[in-house]
Amino acid sequence: GAFPAPFDKVTFVAEPVSNLVHADKLSDTGASFVASRVHSNKEFLASTDAWFRPVNLYIGPDGALYVVDYYRQIIEHPEWMGEEVVKSGQLYNGNNMGRIYRITPTGAKVADWTGGLKLGDASVEELVKQLSNPNIWWRLNAQRLLIDRKDERAGSPLIRMAQNPSAPFGRLHALWTLEGLNQLTPNIIAQALKDPVAGVRENAIKLAGLHLATAPQLASLLLPMQNDTNAKVRFQLLCTIGSINTPEALEARNNLLFRNVNDQWMQTAALSGSAAQTSSLLEVVLDSFRHQVPAYASLVQQLSGMVAGGKSSGDVHHLIQKATTLPEAEWQAPMLKGLTQGLKMKKAKAVSGDDQELLIQTFFESTSGGLRNASLELLKVTGVAKAPSLKKAFKKAVDISSDEQQPADRRAEAVEFLALGDPLPFVGLLKSLLNPGKPLSIQVASLRTLSVIPDNTVAEFLLRQWNNLTPQVQNEALNTFLVDTSRIALLLDAIENGQVQPATVGWQRSVRLMSQTNLKLREKARKLLTKTDEERANVNKAYQPALALNGNPEKGKTVFLTSCSSCHQIRGSMGVHFGPDLGTIHNWSADAIMANILAPDLSISSGFDLWEVTLKNGETIQGIISSETATSITLKNVGREIKAISRANIRSLKGLNMSSMPAGLEKQINHQQMANLLAYLRQNK
16 A cells, blocks of 8 residues: 555464564565565564564555554453462453554645545446555455445446456456356456566466366367466466366476476475376386475375375275385385375275285384385385284394394384384383483484383373483473373372472363363363462562562663673673573563462473482482483583583483572562562563
């Protein structure tokens, strides 16, 4: 509308939590677009007022941008509100407020349209004229009124607008308005297919697709457009010709696909055609497969999935044979992955014993890790009950799992293979592999296989070993508790007695625990995961007077530097990057910030809990585990960082179930210092 470049071609996004309106410019990239900031490190509109809540945006009839500001102190889901917030009386602060901002270019006229709009009284000719207005508000409302009126007299002026060489927007809207009035003819579509503006040609192809049944002659006009210079036109053409089942259309589809194979949307368009074309297209892709171009593997996977999702089990058998036949090819693993995805969507997932045997053989004999993994994943979906060599296969998997000379990934695969049957006979081996000194991939594989045992074996074992498991292993271990109610009960008991920290459960698992169908466990989960310790509450209560004091931000900065900067930073500066950056909490309420200051364990941010590592040489180190690899962990501590501690050098590793931030800050600062610190942390600078 009224905005000058570059803001005439941007998208605006209202972001109420962060108190801003974001702007992205759009640039063409093949069949789609890419978004990027108009200005780096700068928002279109941002406010230091934490109550500023932009929730919606509109373009007005004057071309200005209208921003709806909800204006509230608190916007938060009630499930995650602390009790102190609910009881604060602040939930409805701002419910009698709100703003609408009108944003215009410098020097714009006042909003004279607010006195009343007369577009509804306009004649047909006047409405058709508005279809070429540079402001989309007028174009869309004029089109809506024309279609609502169903006035047959609109046909002639609309046809003239559809042929107006100086009005590309007008031509576009006229075509769709004629379609809405059932007055669009094949001749008008044929003219639009040759339009000099790519966007009009793209829409003309869409319209042609709607008329192919009654005007099949349009197909002969579409196919030559496979050489169009515009990528979006070619994309729409590929979408449309998928419904044309002729040799010429199939040839055009293949040409369009392989000339634009690296564009994921062109791939999707090629796959949107008739299901009868799927197998033939897969053969074409395999014949022209280029392993150095990842798009070909993606196509094989998608097409194989579509075949597996079909009705013919014979097609699945044929593809399994192709994917397990020597010599190995780069397309075999994607083919098996696609079959896995497709069969997951079907009720009948079983394949023949011969096919299972082929997959087992490939898993053990292939030199390709990708092909082995793809075979295993497909076996997990189909099962192995019919395979005649199953007993020998399990013994071979045990041998590989136990062989420390084998690569870690190969051993991990073998451990997961044991989950295809009953892992109970191998429980001793699996427990021995769940050791901090073992590669991470093997530990995770052992966890997943132990979890298959249909009782509480794994849950009870994990709880006994909990403090010896690293964060990533703990994270994977938590998933093993969510498989049934008996294991969930054990997990909740462990949280209740302090063995497992609520913060390690994570948001998604917390949601599952607090929304499960078992009422007793659901209520217990909600109590535990939102629980406040009585002793912490007493300390917090003693500091409530600090909330009523006027804080001095400058003096609060001194408190931060003295008591907090040894572990924390403010927006990446002024301190040590050890604990969470406190520049993100300025929108928190003062009482919520104070509660976490006084009780660090109240809410331990994921990844900031304290661990103790004892090395084989007797040295003991405490700190945060900042990263893990298959063979090492990185331990971060205040003022120093110990990198790449080899798992082979670890004697024991123990989670201390406590925040890395020391408790007892109330002994170091008085009420006024707390008020000053809160004032400093709540600044939005």
